[in-house]
Amino acid sequence: MHTIYKSTENGLTEVTELTPGCWVNMIDPTTDEIERVTTLGIPADFITYPLDMDERARIEREDDGKMLIILRIPYYEGPRVDIPYTTIPLGIVLTERLIITICRRPNEVIQEFTSGKMRGLSTAKRNRFILRLLLMTANRFLAYLREINRLVEATEDKMQASMQNREVLELLKYSKSLVLFTQALKSNELMLERLKRSQLFHQYPEDEDLLEDVITENQQAIEMVNISSTILSSLMDAFASIISNNLNVVMKFLASVTIVLSIPTIVTSFFGMNVKLPFQNLDLAYLLIIVLFLTISAVIVYLFIKRDWF
Numbered sequence: 001m002h003t004i005y006k007s008t009e010n011g012l013t014e015v016t017e018l019t020p021g022c023w024v025n026m027i028d029p030t031t032d033e034i035e036r037v038t039t040l041g042i043p044a045d046f047i048t049y050p051l052d053m054d055e056r057a058r059i060e061r062e063d064d065g066k067m068l069i070i071l072r073i074p075y076y077e078g079p080r081v082d083i084p085y086t087t088i089p090l091g092i093v094l095t096e097r098l099i100i101t102i103c104r105r106p107n108e109v110i111q112e113f114t115s116g117k118m119r120g121l122s123t124a125k126r127n128r129f130i131l132r133l134l135l136m137t138a139n140r141f142l143a144y145l146r147e148i149n150r151l152v153e154a155t156e157d158k159m160q161a162s163m164q165n166r167e168v169l170e171l172l173k174y175s176k177s178l179v180l181f182t183q184a185l186k187s188n189e190l191m192l193e194r195l196k197r198s199q200l201f202h203q204y205p206e207d208e209d210l211l212e213d214v215i216t217e218n219q220q221a222i223e224m225v226n227i228s229s230t231i232l233s234s235l236m237d238a239f240a241s242i243i244s245n246n247l248n249v250v251m252k253f254l255a256s257v258t259i260v261l262s263i264p265t266i267v268t269s270f271f272g273m274n275v276k277l278p279f280q281n282l283d284l285a286y287l288l289i290i291v292l293f294l295t296i297s298a299v300i301v302y303l304f305i306k307r308d309w310f
Helices: 031-038 043-050 109-115 127-160 168-197 205-273 285-306
Strands: 001-006 010-015 023-028 060-063 067-077 085-096 098-104
Touching: 023 031, 023 109, 031 043, 043 060, 043 098, 060 168, 060 205, 067 098, 067 109, 067 168, 067 205, 085 127, 085 168, 098 127, 109 127, 127 205, 168 205, 205 285
Parallel strands: 023 098
Antiparallel strands: 001 010, 001 023, 060 067, 067 085, 085 098
C-alpha cells in the first residue's frame, strides 16, 4: 500500500499524482508498487532493504545524489506476545523531487505525520521533514520507555506477596524489549553521527540545531534505557529471592502445623495399645487424654510462636 501526501495551505493533503515536493508513504508495498517507484530512477534495493525486519540503521548514497536512510523505530506488538515492545526498520529515500518512506508495518511514528496534527510540516522542505521524523522516532522511544517503566512498577506491586513465576516472566518480557531498544538506539546513534558528518543539514542553521536536538534526544533515550535495564535486572534478581523466601515461609508454617497435628495422633495411638495403661479404669479417662494432648500441643505452639516459626 502506498499513499502520496503533499503540504498545502490547508495542511497535509492526500493527492493522487506524483509532483515535486510530495511525500510517498509505502507500507508493506507490493511488487507492482515497488516496480512503479523504481521507474523514477530509484534503485530497487532502496525500497527492499527497509522491508527486511532485521535491517540495521545505516545510510547509503548514490552518485546521482539519491540517499537511503534506514533507522530503527519502536513498535508495539501487543500485551500477549513474548516481546511486547520491539523495533522495526524504517527507510527514508531522499531525492531531488520527493521523499519516500518505506516500512513493513503501520507504526505510530508515521501515523503522527499522516494525522495532520503536526504544525508547520512541509513535505517540500525535505531535510526538515527528515529531521522531524528522526526527532519523532527518538521521542517515541522515550514514550515507550516511560510506558515500560510504568508497567514494571505495576508488576512490582503484584510481586510483593507472590509465590509464582508469572510476574518474573512478565518482567522478562520487558527486559527483552529493553535489550532490543538498546541495540536500536545505539545503531541509530551511529547513523546520526554519520548524518552529522555528511554536511547534509549544514545549509540552514535551524536544521543544524534540530539535528543537535535529535542527537540529544537519542542519547537521552540511550541513558534512560540503560538505567531501566539495570533496575529491571536488579528487580528480577531480588524478586526471584523474594518468591523463594515466600515459599520457604509457607513450607515452614505447614511443617509447624504438621508437627502440632501429629501430637493428638501420637497420644491417642499410645493409649490405644492393648496393654495395661494409666487411667484405663477411670470412666473419664478419655477427657484426661484429651487434656493431655491439648496441653502438649499448646506448649509446642507456644514454643513455635516464641521462635517465630508460626
